[in-house]
Amino acid sequence: MDLFTMDRWSPYAVGIGIGVLSCLAFLLSNKPIGCSTAFVRSAGLLERLFRGRKVDDKPYYRKFAPRIDWEWMLVLGVLVGALASAWLAGQFEWRWVPHRWAAAAGTSASIRWLVALLGGFCVGFGARWAGGCTSGHGISGTLQLAVSSWIAAVGFFAGGIATAMLIYHVILG
Amino acid sequence: MLKALHDQKGAQLLLGFLLGVGFGFLLQKGSVTYYDVIINQLLLKDFTVVKIMLTAMVTGMIGVHLLVGLGLAQLHPKPGSWGTLIPGALIFGVGFGILGYCPGTAVGAVGHGALDALAGGVLGMLAGAAVFAALYPKLASLLQKGDFGDATFPRLFGLRPWPVVIVVALMVTGLLYAIENAGL
Numbered sequence: 204m205d206l207f208t209m210d211r212w213s214p215y216a217v218g219i220g221i222g223v224l225s226c227l228a229f230l231l232s233n234k235p236i237g238c239s240t241a242f243v244r245s246a247g248l249l250e251r252l253f254r255g256r257k258v259d260d261k262p263y264y265r266k267f268a269p270r271i272d273w274e275w276m277l278v279l280g281v282l283v284g285a286l287a288s289a290w291l292a293g294q295f296e297w298r299w300v301p302h303r304w305a306a307a308a309g310t311s312a313s314i315r316w317l318v319a320l321l322g323g324f325c326v327g328f329g330a331r332w333a334g335g336c337t338s339g340h341g342i343s344g345t346l347q348l349a350v351s352s353w354i355a356a357v358g359f360f361a362g363g364i365a366t367a368m369l370i371y372h373v374i375l376g
Numbered sequence: 377m378l379k380a381l382h383d384q385k386g387a388q389l390l391l392g393f394l395l396g397v398g399f400g401f402l403l404q405k406g407s408v409t410y411y412d413v414i415i416n417q418l419l420l421k422d423f424t425v426v427k428i429m430l431t432a433m434v435t436g437m438i439g440v441h442l443l444v445g446l447g448l449a450q451l452h453p454k455p456g457s458w459g460t461l462i463p464g465a466l467i468f469g470v471g472f473g474i475l476g477y478c479p480g481t482a483v484g485a486v487g488h489g490a491l492d493a494l495a496g497g498v499l500g501m502l503a504g505a506a507v508f509a510a511l512y513p514k515l516a517s518l519l520q521k522g523d524f525g526d527a528t529f530p531r532l533f534g535l536r537p538w539p540v541v542i543v544v545a546l547m548v549t550g551l552l553y554a555i556e557n558a559g560l
Contacts, residue, residue, distance in 0.1 A: 282400060325468065326482075330468050353529075
């Protein structure tokens with residue numbers, strides 16, 4: 204069981220594992236692994252609580268119906284799997300402010316929360332605009348040699364690197 | 377293909393969950409559910425994220441193309457256009473740099489207790505997805521600009537898949553070797 208309680212695995216072992224899971228997803232479920240449609244389906248489910256069934260008529264929710272599907276269950280599984288891994292390694296810890304952020308921007312939980320909310324908004328909005336995220340385009344799409352996914356992956360990292368550099372070297376630098 | 381299994385709704389929901397458990401477990405074990413690791417990747421100081429993604433890509437690329445060759449799987453390349461990919465990927469990237477998690481790793485981060493990933497990341501992503509859904513009818517014409525469908529590189533260049541798979545696998549392996557050699 205040492206393997207399961209270890210702090211950290213080699214990135215190459217983890218990468219091979221994720222590659223194998225991707226193959227299993229194609230073989231057993233005829234689907235590529237992805238994480239961002241679960242968010243739009245959940246947003247639709249939440250909107251439905253307030254506005255009722257007419258939410259289903261929105262053109263985007265006709266494409267991605269607000270319901271619990273394979274990918275939604277996959278995202279739920281990610282939560283459980285990460286929890287299990289952290290728990291076994293004794294790494295579970297409630298934390299508002301990551302160390303790296305605290306060292307550069309201070310330990311205020313409310314500032315980190317507002318920044319994360321803004322970042323999360325752009326991630327959710329951009330993932331739907333681009334039609335996928337770092338999983339759906341970045342791994343599952345690139346491994347299929349899809350042209351769209353390679354362009355998306357370059358864009359994700361170009362935007363991410365420029366923004367992180369701006370935050371850490373200019374704004375907080 | 378295992379069509380009978382693909383059509384079993386309940387079994388598929390369970391499979392999705394189990395594959396997700398494996399995925400989340402690996403993401404946490406690889407430490408890419410941590411803001412510090414992701415932000416240090418974007419600051420080009422720690423290449424853990426790139427190492428994991430590229431290794432997963434090469435492994436999956438070889439495996440999935442083998443499955444397709446054996447008639448056990450079919451590809452599902454995402455369609456795309458310049459109108460979706462350039463603005464969409466850059467907005468995502470900006471968010472990625474601000475948040476320090478992507479959708480999958482944010483959910484994984486919640487699994488080890490990261491509250492910024494939950495109350496900021498997940499909530500923000502839900503709001504972003506909802507606003508996109510609301511704006512979608514207005515954006516629809518822009519999204520179709522420069523559409524190139526669900527092209528793959530082998531189809532684009534009129535090649536069979538295997539030569540491309542082998543060349544990409546060798547190039548990525550070389551890149552990983554160079555990253556490791558550079559001590560990153």
